[in-house]
Amino acid sequence: xxxxxxxHTDRREAPVGVFDSGIGGLTVAREIMRNLPSEKIVYFxxxxxxxxxxxxKETIIRFSRQIVRFLMKQDVKAIVxxxxxASAFALDTLKKEFDIPIIGVIDAGAEVAASVTKNHRxxxxxxxxxxxxxxxxxxxxxxxxxxxxxxxxxxxFVPLAEEGWLNDPVTEAVAHRYLDDLxxxxxxxxxxxxxxxxLLRSLIGNVMGxxxxxxxxxxxxxxxxxxxxxxxxxxSKTPGEEEFPYRFFVSDLxxxxxxxxxxxxxxxxxxxxxxxxxxxxx
Amino acid sequence: xxxxxxxHTDRREAPVGVFDSGIGGLTVAREIMRNLPSEKIVYFxxxxxxxxxxxxKETIIRFSRQIVRFLMKQDVKAIVxxxxxASAFALDTLKKEFDIPIIGVIDAGAEVAASVTKNHRxxxxxxxxxxxxxxxxxxxxxxxxxxxxxxxxxxxFVPLAEEGWLNDPVTEAVAHRYLDDLxxxxxxxxxxxxxxxxLLRSLIGNVMGxxxxxxxxxxxxxxxxxxxxxxxxxxSKTPGEEEFPYRFFVSDLxxxxxxxxxxxxxxxxxxxxxxxxxxxxx
Numbered sequence: 001x002x003x004x005x006x007x008h009t010d011r012r013e014a015p016v017g018v019f020d021s022g023i024g025g026l027t028v029a030r031e032i033m034r035n036l037p038s039e040k041i042v043y044f045x046x047x048x049x050x051x052x053x054x055x056x057k058e059t060i061i062r063f064s065r066q067i068v069r070f071l072m073k074q075d076v077k078a079i080v081x082x083x084x085x086a087s088a089f090a091l092d093t094l095k096k097e098f099d100i101p102i103i104g105v106i107d108a109g110a111e112v113a114a115s116v117t118k119n120h121r122x123x124x125x126x127x128x129x130x131x132x133x134x135x136x137x138x139x140x141x142x143x144x145x146x147x148x149x150x151x152x153x154x155x156x157f158v159p160l161a162e163e164g165w166l167n168d169p170v171t172e173a174v175a176h177r178y179l180d181d182l183x184x185x186x187x188x189x190x191x192x193x194x195x196x197x198x199l200l201r202s203l204i205g206n207v208m209g210x211x212x213x214x215x216x217x218x219x220x221x222x223x224x225x226x227x228x229x230x231x232x233x234x235x236s237k238t239p240g241e242e243e244f245p246y247r248f249f250v251s252d253l254x255x256x257x258x259x260x261x262x263x264x265x266x267x268x269x270x271x272x273x274x275x276x277x278x279x280x281x282x
Numbered sequence: 283x284x285x286x287x288x289x290h291t292d293r294r295e296a297p298v299g300v301f302d303s304g305i306g307g308l309t310v311a312r313e314i315m316r317n318l319p320s321e322k323i324v325y326f327x328x329x330x331x332x333x334x335x336x337x338x339k340e341t342i343i344r345f346s347r348q349i350v351r352f353l354m355k356q357d358v359k360a361i362v363x364x365x366x367x368a369s370a371f372a373l374d375t376l377k378k379e380f381d382i383p384i385i386g387v388i389d390a391g392a393e394v395a396a397s398v399t400k401n402h403r404x405x406x407x408x409x410x411x412x413x414x415x416x417x418x419x420x421x422x423x424x425x426x427x428x429x430x431x432x433x434x435x436x437x438x439f440v441p442l443a444e445e446g447w448l449n450d451p452v453t454e455a456v457a458h459r460y461l462d463d464l465x466x467x468x469x470x471x472x473x474x475x476x477x478x479x480x481l482l483r484s485l486i487g488n489v490m491g492x493x494x495x496x497x498x499x500x501x502x503x504x505x506x507x508x509x510x511x512x513x514x515x516x517x518s519k520t521p522g523e524e525e526f527p528y529r530f531f532v533s534d535l536x537x538x539x540x541x542x543x544x545x546x547x548x549x550x551x552x553x554x555x556x557x558x559x560x561x562x563x564x
Contacts, residue, residue: 048341049331054444059330059534062558159441161337170455177452252341276344278560 004244010232015247016039016225017071019064021052022250023260024158024195025082028105030265031222032080033246036229038147038236040245042074046277051158052085053127053194060129064090068098069282070249070275077234080225081105084126088133101228106130109191109217110139116213117189120146123182123212125204126193127195128153134189146259150185154178154194163197166193171200175207183208191215248272250282251258287357288524294516297322297529298507299353299361301346303334304532305542306440306477307364310387312547313504314362315528320518324356325445328559331534333440334367335409335476342411346372350380351564352531352557355361359516362507363387364500366408366475370415382512388412390506391473391499392421398495399471402428405464405494407486408475411437418473432467436460436476443481453482457489465490475498530554 008014016036018029022045029043044067046052052060064086071079078101081087081094087104095102113122124136130153137149152236155173182190190212192198198216205214229235246267250257254274261269290296297320300311304327311325327350328334334342346368353361360383363369363376369386377384395404406418412435419431438456447453464472472494474480480498487496511517528549533540536556543551 018466048337055330056534155445156438156441161439163437170459173452173455250339 005073007075008077011077012236013040013238014075014077015042017042017044017074017076018082019044019046019067019071019079019086020083020195021045021086022047022050023257026261026264027195028080028082028218028221029200030066031218032225033265033267035219035222036226038238040236040242041247042071042076043246043248044071045248045250045257047253047257051127052083053129053155053158055129057089057129057133058091060086061093064094065097066277066282068094068102070277070280072098072100073280073282076100078102078225078228080221082195082221084195085129087132089133101232101234103219103221103224103228105195105221106135106193107139108220109193109215110136110143112217112220113189113191114140114143114147115213116215117147119186119188120144121148121150121185121187121189123185123190124149124151124193125150125178125182125188125190125197127158128155130193136193142151150182150187152178152182157200158194158196161196166199167203171203172207175200175203179204179207187212189213189215191217193217198214244271246271249275249276251275287355289357290359290485293359294518295322295520296357296359297324299324299326299356299358300364301326301328301349301353301361301368301478303327303368304329305539308543308546309477309480309498310362310364310500310503312529313500314468314507315547315549317501317504318508320520321511322524323529324353324358325528325530326353327530327532327539329338329535329539333409335411335440336409336437339371339411339415342371342523343375344367346376347379348559348564350376350384352559352562353381354380355562355564358382360384360510362503362509364477364503366477367411370412370417373442383516384513385503385506385510386415387477387503388417388500389421391475391497392418392425393501394499395430395471395473395497396422396425398497399429401433401468401470402528403430403432403467403469403471405467405469405480406431406433406475407436407439407460407464407470407472408433409440410437412475417548418475432464432469434460434464439482443478448481449485453485454489457463457482457485461486461489469494471495471497473499526553528553531557533557533559
């Protein structure tokens with residue numbers, strides 16, 4: 001299965017690049033497919049090096065830089081970092097280094113959280129890397145200095161979601177361990193700051209209680225992408241021209257990725273290819 | 283902190299290379315330090331790309347090949363793969379490709395399990411990769427065709443151990459979920475087929491019951507290394523000549539690694555250096 005790069009002389013018809021450490025970013029890709037159905041997507045999941053949440057800023061920037069170079073070789077017109085850890089650690093650096101519009105999932109989530117909170121007390125859950133970066137508080141304070149932010153790293157949520165224990169007493173016990181302290185902090189809004197967490201949404205909602213609004217940044221990221229493409233006159237005008245509007249690349253386990261993607265995307269994922277970033281010269 | 287490679291004209295005085303996906307292999311390094319105190323060690327932990335347990339054979343072989351090349355540049359005389367997944371997937375390939383003695387942790391564990399079982403029913407727990415490979419059964423059947431092997435992947439044990447929940451009701455509930463089926467299979471011996479699992483040894487022992495003998499391959503691997511070095515006349519004769527007999531390299535998070543290493547090694551770990559394998563040209 002050889003996939004040639006199509007050069008788009010009309011930049012509006014070039015695809016959007018989306019990347020994540022693995023499969024979690026598909027929840028963001030799904031929202032782009034739903035809300036911007038004319039857009040083509042090139043997705044990259046770094047399944048050979050996942051997870052990103054327990055690695056250093058320096059390493060995540062290095063990995064993200066390679067992926068952006070790879071996506072630019074696929075002739076993308078804009079890039080969405082569909083991974084909270086990579087958004088937290090690498091977005092600023094990538095925006096400075098590359099001459100292409102790049103957005104992350106953190107600012108979109110922060111914006112909706114700031115707009116829905118009534119008591120200005122917002123919780124954030126995510127990986128050790130994302131929470132340790134304190135980046136949600138930076139964004140939220142810029143939007144409204146009155147906001148108080150309470151962060152909590154929940155490292156077991158990703159492996160529990162990947163084990164498929166979505167509504168399970170063990171996962172519930174882990175959620176109580178992580179979230180009971182957060183509940184005492186009187187927050188009225190909780191940002192799901194990791195792309196896997198929407199899979200545990202109902203369980204997290206039950207533990208937190210119905211008075212806490214859960215924010216999943218995937219939808220807002222799709223809207224932010226639409227705004228960006230509109231502003232820069234990059235919105236696609238001609239839907240459905242290409243045989244494969246959605247193409248998927250991973251650095252490992254292409255078959256497993258395809259299986260998972262088919263279970264969550266409103267679309268039959270055929271074009272999945274394993275590539276080795278080192279061989280790509282990026 | 284620059285560490286120069288010392289060329290050893292007497293091969294017996296060259297260090298032993300030990301590698302793992304991260305920190306787990308330190309339990310093997312510790313046994314080598316205890317049982318072969320004259321040997322020098324160069325340890326590599328691939329902390330930028332861990333874990334290995336949920337990645338493909340092809341990818342693990344590629345990673346392991348790079349690490350062996352790096353260790354050979356450090357002038358090692360022999361290599362110990364202190365990671366069960368890498369031993370399962372890469373040992374045979376590496377032995378064919380490189381002209382240096384290489385051993386893994388799987389055969390050592392299999393040998394002691396085969397020698398202690400009375401009813402010829404042995405359980406193995408490990409990562410998805412290790413258990414899926416079926417390699418323990420291959421080794422055990424070669425040692426004694428009567429042995430029946432029951433394998434069980436326990437993907438949450440590593441993140442639970444890294445969270446530090448070693449004696450915890452959540453970990454106990456997870457252990458029951460994974461091990462209750464195994465208990466019904468009438469095994470009398472259980473191989474801890476992942477270097478993190480000895481950290482959960484007492485909890486696993488309680489769940490399995492005192493009639494099941496737990497086998498931790500780290501000690502046996504050190505003994506196998508001694509046999510190998512003796513056979514090939516590579517055993518060190520002059521202890522304590524070098525300023526830094528133990529050197530540690532990681533691909534990420536050197537400070538965190540050092541902290542963990544200091545907590546489990548009978549030795550003050552000073553010489554820890556972060557390197558980027560891609561920059562090493564391996």
